[in-house]
Amino acid sequence: MESVRKRLSEFSLEAHDLYLNRSVPYLEESPDPLHFYRDWIGPNKPCIIRNALSHWPALSRWTPEYLREKVGSKVISVAVTPDGYADAVSGDRFVMPEERQMSLSSVLDIIEGKVQRSGVFYVQKQCSNLLDQLSQLSDDMETHVSWMTSALGKFPDAVNFWLGESKAVTSMHKDHYENLYCVISGEKNFILLPPTDRPFIPYGVYQPAVYRQRDDGEFEVVDQSDCEKVPWIPLDPLDPDLERYPQYQRARPLRCSVKAGEMLYLPSLWFHHVRQTHGCIAVNFWYDMDYDIKYNYFQLLESLCDITA
């Protein structure tokens, strides 16, 4: 077992030396589908694409005033937490946000400071909320990215709308989707780790719980006793506890900021931690490729890491 563990760590370092970039490269225009598949999707490497959204009216239109007028009355699901950490480890629990149904106008009132509420609010529901709940906004953008759709041979499985406060943080995790993450206004800050860094990333298994705001405004944590325990990453890459997780010293995170008008290609199974400027608006496209050979290869790597952990 020890020799497998050692080989997995060496493999991770070799991946950095042999093919991964030390920073996230930029493409200056929308790529050709075949080239994008060959250079980025196949090798599973992130990049930031500029000038791919320039033709979207959303870039100039999506001000709070416009959103209020166009979709202000639409009721959407909002994640509310005391500290901005939704879906994150807190003590010995994996704590999920309170999911509140609110009109988009009332979320904007809070984000703009017109109304004071305790807690941190984040529109972050990844259920294709843009197409399902805010469909009028699709007039201002494209509902898929044509070169990605051609490259993968399928339409996106979800198109999500994100709007949040600067305190809202997405804790480190990975998804099995090919992700095109488009920033419409503001800026998102990503910390990225390749799937090959898995041997250096700690996992624990936690009792799931949800936040609930009481009438006095305080939040309590309510156990979801009937739910199975959840494997999650307890480490905060902004302030890693290296005494507890010394192996993380060997990980090589990439940091990048994605600005308005830019699109991050976040390959499947890359670990990511995300922060944002206040009121940042983003749209992302998820393409589920879990039947793909690349996906299965990284899943196998992950299983080996789990077995040897």
Ligand SMILES: O=C(O)CCC(=O)C(=O)O
């Ligand atoms: O923008 C965020 O806060 C998180 C984005 C994310 O986790 C994703 O697109 O998979």
